[in-house]
Amino acid sequence: MKRYCLSLFLILLFCLPIVSQPKYEFRAVWVATVVNIDWPSKQGLSTEEQKKEVIDILNMHKKLGMNAIILQVRPTADAFYKSELEPWSQYITGTQGQAPNPYYDPLNFWIEECHKRGMELHAWLNPYRVAMKYDQPLSTSHVAFTHPEWILQYGEKLYFDPGIPETREFVTKVVQDIVTRYDLDAIHFDDYFYPYPLKEAFPDTTSFRLYNRGFLTDDIADWRRENVDICIKMLNDSIKASKPWVKFGISPFGVWRNKTDDPRGSDTQAGSTNYDHLYANIIKWQEEGWIDYCLPQLYWRIGHPLVDFELLANWWKNHAYGRAMYIGQAPYRVSPDSKTKEWTEPDQLPKQINILRTIPEIGGSSFYSSKWFKENLLGFQDSLQLHYYKNPALIPPMPWIDNTPPQPISKLKRSGKKVKWQTFPATSEMDKPWQYVVYINEAGQTFNPEESGFIYDIAKLKELKFKRLNKKKKKYEVRISVLDRLNNESTMSQPVILKL
Numbered sequence: 001m002k003r004y005c006l007s008l009f010l011i012l013l014f015c016l017p018i019v020s021q022p023k024y025e026f027r028a029v030w031v032a033t034v035v036n037i038d039w040p041s042k043q044g045l046s047t048e049e050q051k052k053e054v055i056d057i058l059n060m061h062k063k064l065g066m067n068a069i070i071l072q073v074r075p076t077a078d079a080f081y082k083s084e085l086e087p088w089s090q091y092i093t094g095t096q097g098q099a100p101n102p103y104y105d106p107l108n109f110w111i112e113e114c115h116k117r118g119m120e121l122h123a124w125l126n127p128y129r130v131a132m133k134y135d136q137p138l139s140t141s142h143v144a145f146t147h148p149e150w151i152l153q154y155g156e157k158l159y160f161d162p163g164i165p166e167t168r169e170f171v172t173k174v175v176q177d178i179v180t181r182y183d184l185d186a187i188h189f190d191d192y193f194y195p196y197p198l199k200e201a202f203p204d205t206t207s208f209r210l211y212n213r214g215f216l217t218d219d220i221a222d223w224r225r226e227n228v229d230i231c232i233k234m235l236n237d238s239i240k241a242s243k244p245w246v247k248f249g250i251s252p253f254g255v256w257r258n259k260t261d262d263p264r265g266s267d268t269q270a271g272s273t274n275y276d277h278l279y280a281n282i283i284k285w286q287e288e289g290w291i292d293y294c295l296p297q298l299y300w301r302i303g304h305p306l307v308d309f310e311l312l313a314n315w316w317k318n319h320a321y322g323r324a325m326y327i328g329q330a331p332y333r334v335s336p337d338s339k340t341k342e343w344t345e346p347d348q349l350p351k352q353i354n355i356l357r358t359i360p361e362i363g364g365s366s367f368y369s370s371k372w373f374k375e376n377l378l379g380f381q382d383s384l385q386l387h388y389y390k391n392p393a394l395i396p397p398m399p400w401i402d403n404t405p406p407q408p409i410s411k412l413k414r415s416g417k418k419v420k421w422q423t424f425p426a427t428s429e430m431d432k433p434w435q436y437v438v439y440i441n442e443a444g445q446t447f448n449p450e451e452s453g454f455i456y457d458i459a460k461l462k463e464l465k466f467k468r469l470n471k472k473k474k475k476y477e478v479r480i481s482v483l484d485r486l487n488n489e490s491t492m493s494q495p496v497i498l499k500l
Contacts, residue, residue: 161204
């Protein structure tokens with residue numbers, strides 16, 4: 001199997017056009033804890049087994065070149081972290097309300113281990129879902145018991161009613177609590193706002209009657225969209241008031257609206273859309289600056305007759321409105337056994353990466369989801385590690401939050417194959433040194449800091465020991481720059497010479 005995957009990689013390497021690897025690129029992977037579960041692999045694992053799986057997952061993705069993890073920490077009004085507002089998730093312990101034993105805080109552990117590896121941790125929450133089954137056992141302290149008037153059954157699931165002001169306030173309070181207490185890098189919501197429609201109507205007639213804000217019955221769809229708008233703005237205001245450097249991102253369904261319904265929409269024929277079915281007016285949130293990044297889920301193949309990947313990528317690029325735009329990709333569809341020919345071909349995901357890299361408005365992608373990287377992806381892992389993600393990449397800065405670079409390092413010393421450096425103190429959290437870019441080039445070689453090939457590492461500590469680079473020791477120039485929490489980069493140090 002390894003020989004087969006390597007052969008596929010070599011075919012791709014020589015047959016696909018090479019698109020240069022950018023210095024700045026968001027490279028994330030979702031880690032789901034409910035439905036298509038990535039972690040824990042099964043319920044009932046011990047604390048040490050859970051931690052080992054975390055380490056294995058992060059080591060795998062670090063090796064593949066990822067720089068961010070999007071971890072699902074609140075799948076159903078529950079918590080993968082210590083919370084006074086919601087019970088421990090049943091998906092971490094097997095029983096809702098039961099803490100891990102021996103005790104540890106999973107979210108904190110993920111954050112610490114991500115940061116050790118120079119990776120961001122984006123905490124993925126679902127705003128309105130309460131339970132995957134209406135009759136599943138819930139903790140006695142669950143909000144469904146303390147505020148049953150907030151809860152609706154729709155199909156087999158339970159949801160918060162987005163039309164009730166108190167539910168928006170509660171969701172905001174949950175997010176503010178996690179932002180305040182944890183050193184995370186972003187809050188992330190997926191495509192689930194109002195649920196995907198079933199045959200029956202969503203049962204919110206009571207909340208509409210009580211809180212319609214002057215909307216008429218014929219305008220209930222606009223009222224629902226405004227309910228979500230209000231919640232998104234509240235969340236962004238709360239996050240930025242608590243920790244201005246924490247990003248807020250949304251990963252919507254891949255189609256905002258079809259062109260047949262709206263001239264601004266995409267030339268697609270999607271059966272569901274964000275605007276019409278989930279009541280999520282995502283491009284308004286981009287226009288208003290209520291979110292920091294949009295990550296639409298383009299889980300279709302290039303050339304799909306109804307929802308073409310390339311067409312949609314080019315549609316979304318026109319709706320960034322000065323905010324970050326990334327794209328969700330679907331390794332879960334890749335399989336030699338797929339009934340769709342294009343997903344049995346090893347060049348589908350690499351070609352998608354090439355397309356995205358030719359679009360300046362798109363700054364990277366995220367993959368759904370982690371567990372599929374342990375499967376046969378037709379050589380895609382080799383393609384990432386040996387070509388597309390061969391060099392480290394910085395997560396793109398967000399100048400609308402902060403565009404002030406940190407101070408450069410104060411001292412740089414070398415000793416053998418090791419370098420150490422010092423930094424200046426900073427009082428503001430956003431000005432503090434967060435990571436360090438280590439550049440290297442052979443002495444005499446023209447150095448260009450904008451080329452990713454000159455990045456040796458993105459380090460967390462203030463020292464680095466180099467590996468032997470050449471059988472015959474050659475002289476190399478090493479330079480260091482400082483990154484703050486939002487990846488603003490300082491000026492770089494003068495080079496020191498090492499023989500490696």
